[in-house]
Structures are given as C-alpha cells and as structure tokens.
C-alpha cells in the first residue's frame with residue numbers, strides 16, 4: 162500500500178502520554194516505529210508524543226493504539242514534502258530540560274525569557290535535544306548546577322555540541338568536546354559560534370588526545386555514547402576527572418545500567434543519581450577515589 166507521509170501528534174498529561182507510549186512499546190507490530198515523548202508544557206502538565214510512521218500499516222497501528230487511550234488527544238498531520246524525515250525534523254518542537262531550552266531556527270520567535278536558550282538545528286549530527294539520552298544529560302546537569310559549578314568540562318561524543326555549549330553558556334570557563342566523527346566536530350564548532358558559546362571541539366577518539374588531556378583535569382565529563390565504550394573508557398574518564406569530579410554518562414539503556422555502574426564503582430566512583438527517559442538512562446557518578 163502506498164504511504165503518504167504523516168506525523169502523528171498525541172498530547173495529554175504525563176501519565177496519559179506515558180501509558181500510551183507503553184502501549185506502543187508493547188505492540189509487536191510497532192517494534193520498528195519511531196516516536197518521541199517530551200514534556201511540552203511543564204506548568205500545564207502537557208506531554209507530547211510525536212510519531213513518524215514509515216508505512217500505512219504502521220500509521221494505522223499507531224493511531225489504533227493511541228485511540229485506546231482517551232487521555233491523549235491525537236492529531237494527524239500530512240507531510241506534503243517528499244523529504245518527510247527532514248521536514249519532520251525541522252518541525253520538531255523545542256525541548257525544555259530544566260533551565261535549558263533547545264530549539265531550532267523555526268522556533269526563533271518562541272524562546273522563553275528566563276531559560277538558557279540553545280539554538281541547535283537538526284542536521285547531520287546527533288543531538289537536537291529530543292533524544293532521551295540528551296534530555297537526561299541536560300536534566301542531570303541542571304540539577305548539579307543548583308549546588309555546584311564546573312569550571313572545566315569535557316564532552317566525549319559531542320554530536321551537535323549541545324552539552325559542551327550548555328556548559329559554556331552556564332559559566333564553565335573551559336568547555337571542550339570531542340567526536341570521532343569529523344562532520345560532528347565541524348557542526349559543533351559552528352553551533353558554538355551560533356550560540357556565542359566559548360566551547361571548542363576537536364576530532365579525537367576518546368580522551369587520550371593531547372588536545373583533550375591538555376585542558377584537564379576536568380570538573381565534569383559528559384559522555385553520551387553507548388554502553389560498551391562507556392565501560393571501555395571508565396579508566397580514562399576517571400583519569401580525566403579531578404577527585405570529586407562528576408561524570409554524566411548516557412547512551413545506555415535502562416537494562417545496561419548495572420553493567421555500566423559496576424565498571425565505574427570498581428574504579429572509585431559513587432552513583433549519585435539516575436535519570437530515565439523512554440528506554441534510556443543517564444547516570445551521575447562522582448569520583449571519590
């Protein structure tokens with residue numbers, strides 16, 4: 162059956178949206194369906210599911226599951242452009258995570274006055290703020306900033322540079338990011354300029370590059386990569402941090418928390434907090450040994 166591209170938007174309270182999202186997760190026919198769940202309006206408790214079906218069957222399945230949850234209001238919008246993925250990305254709603262507001266060019270006029278506003282457009286790099294892992298890192302950082310400040314920050318796997326840019330914009334004197342992907346480094350440096358953030362990004366794998374080591378030791382290291390490299394880099398991340406420094410780790414699934422945490426506990430970290438978003442988890446670990 163031919164598929165005319167649509168975006169399905171469902172809004173409701175947090176409980177209603179999470180329950181509807183769980184129903185999507187539980188449906189084996191929708192295993193490959195892409196959707197995001199975000200808080201759209203904190204004060205009014207409005208959460209939003211955006212789903213981007215790629216086939217007619219998926220579209221019908223998603224709408225059927227959502228219709229079973231009267232707590233959410235569903236709107237289906239037709240995407241006219243053939244490049245529907247790019248369109249849906251450019252139409253992504255802005256994301257609020259604590260004090261941070263991550264938005265794209267199309268939201269220029271809708272930026273709130275009392276937030277740290279980060280302009281990050283969807284492009285070739287990962288990290289528009291919509292992924293559960295990025296939101297988890299920003300929420301964790303926001304909570305930490307209520308109690309302490311971080312002069313030197315490293316972002317391993319910078320993507321769009323959103324995390325190091327967030328640090329530079331909230332008072333970190335040194336904000337360095339690295340990525341193994343060259344285009345991501347270029348995009349991150351462009352985003353830093355765009356956001357008037359004094360953050361610098363270098364093309365490097367892991368933390369052993371002189372350009373990365375030279376700015377350490379760090380007060381905070383972000384690493385939003387995947388569970389296996391997080392485990393593999395545990396000693397390097399420890400050595401990059403000052404004693405008392407914090408690692409915010411994400412890119413791991415809830416089911417991988419134990420494995421990643423164990424690697425860091427054995428190296429002298431304590432687990433301070435955990436943030437869960439969708440299937441993803443972000444861990445806050447402090448180096449105490």
Ligand SMILES: C[S@@+](CC[C@H](N)C(=O)[O-])C[C@H]1O[C@@H](n2cnc3c(N)ncnc32)[C@H](O)[C@@H]1O
Pocket residue numbers: 287288289290294295298316317318319320321322323324339340341342345365366367385386387390412
């Ligand atoms: C999930 S994205 C995170 C992007 C961004 N930091 C965020 O939180 O939205 C992971 C990024 O890490 C990069 N990456 C993966 N393994 C890496 C490694 N060992 N060293 C540096 N970068 C790595 C990938 O190229 C990708 O851009």
